[in-house]
Structures are given as C-alpha cells and as structure tokens.
Amino acid sequence: MDNLLFFFSSFLLFSSVYANYDCPLDSICGNNSFDIRFPFGLEGPRNLQHCTYNPGFNLKCNNQGRTILNLPGAGDFYVRDIDYLTQEIQLYDPSNCLPKRLTHFQIPSSSVYKAVSYRNYTFLTCSTDSVTSRFNVIGCMSDSSTSTLATSSISLARDMKSLYNCSINNTLSLPVSWTSEFEAVFSSDLTNDLVLTWDEPNCQDCEAQRDLCGFKNATTGEIQCYDVPGTGSTKGLQIFRIVALALVVPAITGSMLITCYICYEQNRDSRRAAAALQNTTAGGAAVAPQPETNIGLDDSTIESYTKVVVGESRRVPGPNHGTCPICLGEYHAKETVRCIPECEHCFHAECIDEWLKIKGTCPLCRNNPSPVHVNSS
Template sequence: MAFLGILFFLFSVFPLILAREACPVSRCGSNGSTIGFPFHLVGQQHQNCGYPGFNLSCGSQGTTVLRLPYWGEFFVRRINYITQEIQLYDPDNCLPKRLLAFDITGSPFMADYYLNYTFLICPSELTRSRFTAIDCLSNSTSSVLATSSMSLVSKMSSCQILTTLAVPASWPVQNEEDFSSDLNSDLQLTWDVPSCGDCEAQGGSCGFQNSSSLEVGCFSTPGTDNGSESSGSLQVFGIISLSITLPAIICAVGIAFFICFTGRRRDHSRVNAAQQSAASLEAPQEPAAMMGLDESTIESYTKVVLGESRRVPGLNDSTCPICLSEYCTQETLRCIPDCGHCFHAECIDEWLRVNGSCPVCRNSPSPVYANS
C-alpha cells in the first residue's frame, strides 16, 4: 500500500508542478489576445493550465475561438484579466441573429446587465428612409428593427412583432426612444469564478493550488516586483523541498521494487525447497506411512497465523525444518497432531501429500486424525 501511495503522489503532484512551469501565456496569431489562466488553449497548453469551462482554440487566420455549450462558437476580440471580462463577436458578423437564440447556460460566463429588446418586422418602404434597420436580418421586402422602448413599439402599427427577449448589455440604458443598430457590436461577458482579478492587478499569476481540487492561489510572476515577499519565499522553499524530496522518493520507489522482487523470489524458493524435500527425504518404514494423506485430512490439522511476536506453539524453534527459512509475521503455519511439530503451511502440505508422517520425528498421527 505504501508503494501505491508513492506512485499516486508521483503521478498527481509532479505533473502539476511541471504543468505550472509549462503554462506561459499564449496567443492565436500575432495579434490575438493573450491566453493565460483561467483560460486554456486546447492542444497547446497542459490541461492544468486552465479552469473547467474556459477552453479556447485557434481558428483560421489566427482567430481565437470560444465555444459555448448551447450557443455555438464566437471569436474573441479581447480578454481583460483584471476586470474579468471577455469581448466576443460573431464569426458571421450578425450578432443580432445569434441573440435571437441567446443561451449561455452551462458556461461560467454571465452578462452585467440585461435589456428587454423587441424585434419587429416592418415593410422596407417604411423603414428605408426613417429608421436604421438590422441589415443582416433584413431583405429587399422587409426590414428587421429592434428597440427597448415599448412606447415606440406601440406606434409601429404596420410592423409585426417578431419576439421580445432579454439581451445582454454592458451597461443599463434608460428611455431609449429609437431603434438600435448597436446590437451588432461586440458582446461583453464576465465571470466570477475563479476570482483572479486582484491577483492580476498586483502583478501575480493565478493557478491551481494542487491537482486534487479546484482551489486557486496567487503566485508571484518571475521578473516582476509586485509579488509579495511571502510568495517569493514560498517559491524558494518549494524548490529546496523538491530538490530534497525528489531523490528520496526515487530511492523509496527503488527499494519498494527490490522488496517486491525479492519477496516473490523467496516464496518461489520456499515452494521449490518443499518439493525437493518431499522427493528426497527417506520415507517412513511403516507401511501406512508410505501413503500420502488426502486434502481433507491435511486441512483438519491445526493452522496458526503468526502475530507480531512470531511465537510458534510448543517446542518449535523459529525456522521451518523443511525450507529452513525463518518464520515471519502474518505467515501461516500448520502443526502435526500428537507430536506438535509446526511448519510453513505450504511446505508441510506438499510433504503430507506424499508422506503420511511428520518429517521431523517420523511419527504418524493417530488414526483419529488420519481418518477424520
């Protein structure tokens, strides 16, 4: 169990340490936004470099792509790690069409504010000269308008209401009395978890505290003076600890392998010795002893499991007379009735299958045991 614990420590802690060192900021293309924690650039950064739900990928022409579970793909214009805001735009440059199916559930992102917008379908002749239509939703015969003013909607008797829905907004707008064409501008979303804004503002770098939880910590960034003195000291302590514990763990793994290998060899040698002893020792002179015992009779003989003291019942010493190995804690012994001599269970079982007498005193057990 100790060996398995060492392996678990190696495979869980060290990858995290190596991953933290291998998580530099990245970007898609020369003009793309910098990508760092909590975001993770799939295929180019280790999975521990990002928080769940913050996966990004690189698209064609160096674009940065965010895929929302129920809303599809958006291109990333900008990421502000201090204010924890991400600015998105539609790959097809028709954000109003995407807003008609707005759904950010299943993602860590949210909007600062929501405004109720009513979308109207109006004749083109009505809107061409008087209002600004949403071009990507309009055609030659009808135009699509959007407004948050219900009083303005009530005046558009020749238009048909398409839908009214809550649209994410960066700030609240009061008393809008016109039709909006700004819905095709960028979409700005925020996130609360993980909370790394203060860390970024101080020049630090966010990351996971360990590999077994989602607990996030702030670490000083090399080359900056904004990290706290305690964080720098903690890094030095971590490097020193790693340089000491890594060789010790490697040695422990080697010792564990050695113990496991020698233990198996010992068990194999013990069985071989029992087989050789059974074949080479002189058989008893009594005709009844020339025959081996059946399994039910052998199993009827007393078994003893040695405790920490390794005390063997009766006058037996601490060495098995068959394989000549010393008894160890938790090993199973079997004792011959009448004479009371004890042996390793696997050694004496092999002997009794060939010979019906004790290999030490050559006495056969009483008929009560032999026939039981």
C-alpha cells in the same frame, strides 16, 4: 570571476522562486492583442491540464488565426478580447450577424459565464420604404422589401405598429453590454459585441497585483497568486533587486565606455583632418576646404525607419525582448519604438534616434542597413 559567480548564484536562487509556475505565459493565437493564460487554455500540445481551470475555459485557434470559444447550446464565437482584471471576455459572431444569434441565445445555469446585463428588446418587421433613416435597421435580418428592427422602448414599438404598419414579432430578454441614449429612444442594430463575465475562479486580486493566477491544488480547485519577474510583487522582491543591481551597474559602466569611445573617435577624426591640412599647407599645395564628415544619419533617413506603437501586450516585433537595449527600460503600452531595417532590432525611438545621429549602425549587431526607400506619392 567572483562577481560572475555571485550573479550566477543569484540568478539560480531567483529562478527557483518562480519554478513552480510551469504554465505557458505567452500563448497567443494569430495577431490577437491578448494573451491566453489561466483560467483559459489554448488547445494544443503546449496546453497542460492543470493550466486550464475547467473545460468551459478551453479556447481554440483556427487556421485564420482567430481565437474561438464554444458556448454549449449556442455554438462557436470569435474572441475579440479578454480582460483578466475585470474578468470579462468579449465575443463576436463569425458570420457577422450577432442579433440573429442572440434571438436563440440562452446561457445555461451550469455555464461558467454570465451576461453583464440583460435588456428586453421588441423585434419588428417593417416595410423598407416606410422606415426612415433615423431608425437602425438590422441588416443581416432584412432584405430589399422588409426591414427588421429592435427597440427596448415598448412605446416606440407600439407607435411604429400604428404609424408605419409594422408587425411586432416578439419580445426577448437579450444579454447586452451597453446601450446609448439614442438606442434607448429609437432602435438598436444590436451589433455591439457580446460581453460575458465569470465569477470563478476569482483571480482579480492576483491581476491587481500584476501577479499570475493558477492552481494551488488542482484536485480541490484551490487557486493562488504566483509572482513573476519584473511585476513588483512582494515575494522575492529583495532577490529581484539584487539581480537588477547586478545588471544595472555593468550597464551603466558599458554606457559610459560607449560614450567615451564615441568622443574618442570624433576627436581622432578631427586631429587627422587638422594634421592633413597642416601637411598640405606646409607642402605648398592649395587644397580646397573639405566638408565635415558626418558618420551619423540625417533626420530624414532616421525617420524612414519603421516606428511601432507598443500595444497592451508590450510585445515588440522581430528578435527583441521586453527591454530597450540602450536605456534598459521596459517597454510599456503606447510607447513608440523604432526598428533598424534588415536586422529588425528595435529600441525606444528617443534612444535610437540620438544614437543614429552619431553612429549610423545598429548598437547591437553593428549592422549598417541600406537606406529605406520611400515610394513617392
């Protein structure tokens, strides 16, 4: 009882350290791999006004599960990714014709975003028959008779005008992410995503410490870093260690008890088999040797269970948390987890594989799933 009271009081004290960060930590749109958090905010009932830095960071989620950013004067773009450490947002065109959008694209000086870099591109219109395969054609701006090309080389544009009878349309300064050496010499289809960055608010120090960024004072716009459990931040670290110790010691004890129970069950089965054989021999009845009972699962059955590679968001499908219930270790990106059918509980693949070889049930709910049927090719 004393240990329980100690753990409960430590938990309350630990929770109070993080109580003043009340913005959603798990906002996500559809199956996107990135979280939506400060300075961004997802429009909806969960979005609090002080959780979005300003209206320029408002995002929307459509019925297809796509995250949308509206750029004033340029319209809606789909969001492919957000890198909070480098403060970059990666956008693409819903109509899959980004080059056409870029020809009319301008970032106003009042915008919270700016392009990573700019490059001058000359647009040309050529006869489709005269364009060789080494040139990248902008497909969505071409048709069966004419092809549209873009090049950052003014000398190439002049050569194509004289050699291939192409017409030069215009030269524009376009926001670009990167260009290959091939595109610099020949032409570009400008299909790379549009990458924009922002300077304010500057949350890079918070992200580097794996902390959360948020308003300290929403009226003045002042921001600060907020600690979160499990990120190794300095504030509240001592309390976190105490709580972690209170969790780890019972977990180790429980693991030892589980191991002892498994050994006991195996020894009991062996003793029963030996006693049965001895009684049969004493009674004079000849009984053929029985195969050894294996209460675990074979390798092929274990391998048929679903394996998932953890993404950057460190989210695991099904009714699971961020730690493996067997080893109590956190899931990290690119780790492999295996999920039990029917109950959908997931564990580190190396942890659950060893368990299933001994006991064929789920360690959490004792579910004994039916074998997974694999379609024959």
